Amino acid sequence: MTVMAAVPTSGPGAGEQFEQLYRSSAADVYAYVASLLRDRSAAEDVTALAFERAFRRRALFDIRRGSARAWLFAIARNAALDELRRRRRTGALLHEVADPASELDDLDPDLAERRLLVRDGLASLEPRDRELILLKFVGRLSNAELARVLHCSESNAGTRLHRAIERLREVCGVTR
Amino acid sequence: MSRDELSGAQLEELAALDRILAREPVGEQHLELAALVDSVRAGAPRMDPAFAQRLDARLAGLRSAQRGYARLRAARPRVRRLAFASGGLVAAAVAFTIVISSGVLGGGAPRPVSPLERQLRPLPALATPRTSGPASATNHAGAAVGGAPATPAPSSATAGFGALAPGRLVHRGSALTLATAPATMQSVANQIVTATEHAAGVVQSSNVNVAGSASFASFSLQVPSGHLAPLIATLSTLASVRSLNQGTQDITDGYDQERARLADNVAAHAALLKKLATAPTLALQASIQQQLNRLEARIAAEHREIDRLLTAGRTATLQVTVVAGPRAKSAVAGPFSGAFNKALHALEAILAIALVVFAILLPFALTALALWWGAASVRQRARERAIRTA
Numbered sequence: 001m002t003v004m005a006a007v008p009t010s011g012p013g014a015g016e017q018f019e020q021l022y023r024s025s026a027a028d029v030y031a032y033v034a035s036l037l038r039d040r041s042a043a044e045d046v047t048a049l050a051f052e053r054a055f056r057r058r059a060l061f062d063i064r065r066g067s068a069r070a071w072l073f074a075i076a077r078n079a080a081l082d083e084l085r086r087r088r089r090t091g092a093l094l095h096e097v098a099d100p101a102s103e104l105d106d107l108d109p110d111l112a113e114r115r116l117l118v119r120d121g122l123a124s125l126e127p128r129d130r131e132l133i134l135l136k137f138v139g140r141l142s143n144a145e146l147a148r149v150l151h152c153s154e155s156n157a158g159t160r161l162h163r164a165i166e167r168l169r170e171v172c173g174v175t176r
Numbered sequence: 177m178s179r180d181e182l183s184g185a186q187l188e189e190l191a192a193l194d195r196i197l198a199r200e201p202v203g204e205q206h207l208e209l210a211a212l213v214d215s216v217r218a219g220a221p222r223m224d225p226a227f228a229q230r231l232d233a234r235l236a237g238l239r240s241a242q243r244g245y246a247r248l249r250a251a252r253p254r255v256r257r258l259a260f261a262s263g264g265l266v267a268a269a270v271a272f273t274i275v276i277s278s279g280v281l282g283g284g285a286p287r288p289v290s291p292l293e294r295q296l297r298p299l300p301a302l303a304t305p306r307t308s309g310p311a312s313a314t315n316h317a318g319a320a321v322g323g324a325p326a327t328p329a330p331s332s333a334t335a336g337f338g339a340l341a342p343g344r345l346v347h348r349g350s351a352l353t354l355a356t357a358p359a360t361m362q363s364v365a366n367q368i369v370t371a372t373e374h375a376a377g378v379v380q381s382s383n384v385n386v387a388g389s390a391s392f393a394s395f396s397l398q399v400p401s402g403h404l405a406p407l408i409a410t411l412s413t414l415a416s417v418r419s420l421n422q423g424t425q426d427i428t429d430g431y432d433q434e435r436a437r438l439a440d441n442v443a444a445h446a447a448l449l450k451k452l453a454t455a456p457t458l459a460l461q462a463s464i465q466q467q468l469n470r471l472e473a474r475i476a477a478e479h480r481e482i483d484r485l486l487t488a489g490r491t492a493t494l495q496v497t498v499v500a501g502p503r504a505k506s507a508v509a510g511p512f513s514g515a516f517n518k519a520l521h522a523l524e525a526i527l528a529i530a531l532v533v534f535a536i537l538l539p540f541a542l543t544a545l546a547l548w549w550g551a552a553s554v555r556q557r558a559r560e561r562a563i564r565t566a
Contacts, residue, residue, distance in 0.1 A: 085558055
């Protein structure tokens, strides 16, 4: 990925900060959105839309309300959910995310099998549980940031996250 | 334990999860969780390099557009600012029109007049019918404690309080109570005397006592009737007006009766003189002479009464009392009082306009806020439904 040049904004250095946020989060945002939508083409559109919105609204970002990464994932989540609504209204066809099975070929068979198991298990989870796992594991949001993104309390976010992890373990047949 | 409460082990596992995500070491009991995290992250969809390049280009385009927009913004006023300014101007114009039409600035339709202001304004000419008996009128403004700013009366004496109704003779008497700080009592007293002299009046009696909070001053003034209203207006600017009491008495009928009696007595006097000239006896002459003497005494008294009535109709009395007390903020004596009062009135008008603008904009702002909040809530609920049914 090429490095985006500094974008002049209202404050000195804000452009560099946005670029840094973009570079550190773009892959994770795409992974989260693509897992949520299960559609590569829509995920690309939504990811681009999320970064455009974030760029345009960067002056509204308030560090007191959470990290920039959490703010970006909230924007991406809203865009993805809007896409889900639109898809439900129009009945749009899915363009499934490409199966990276070929990437597993080079791995140790046990590890490859485990990753395949987890990927399938994650796909079989309830959408809300899958979203929680992705926001935490891929987005690396704190529980407080999860709460802000999901519009719930921090303790509720922690509880829901733990239950989602348990369900993932369950569907993957993982024992502790 | 409530639904949202986690056990100690569960909390420890969540804390370990945060350490795993931060790439910090964890205990053996959490290695399985670390492997799970690794598997999820490794299995997450990855960006196509071509899309990454397109995304870079798209954001670079945004950056260029932003730079151009920033240059445009620096070169000319922002459209949004102009829109806000236009909206503000329209709102201010509407507010100004409303304020003007309500009479706050003295224009447009007449605004409600306070009793005190009504007293200080020129009274209309009396229209008592010529045939009516003696009439009197008294106006009180004693409820004006606290000192509302007085409205200066017109300087033209002929249009003022003392304007006489055609053919009527009216006596005017007023009592004005002012309040000022003890420190300015003497100054106010001096200005009362000066103002009276300027109004061609005389100070019949005065009493000034400066003794702290017990300070007071009283004046008995006599001024030409036509100068009474301007003088009251002038005195009202010297201190806070506590009360104003104005009275009028129509003395035209008394004057006419005196003149009629005088005419009768003069005629009777002339008749007696003729009778005296033809009186045949000394006794009759002496009797007529006595009647003449009594008649002349009455005529002289009637002349004095007529003079007194004329004087009463041409001059007015004004009792002024100055007490120690808080002054109205607009009643500042001194060389800058006029400018200060005008500034206060201008500020009052500006505040009135601002209040009207606020009152106009507030409902729109609240409605817009409520609509925005409602739309945002509905949209968010729809999003949450979308994730549940995805």
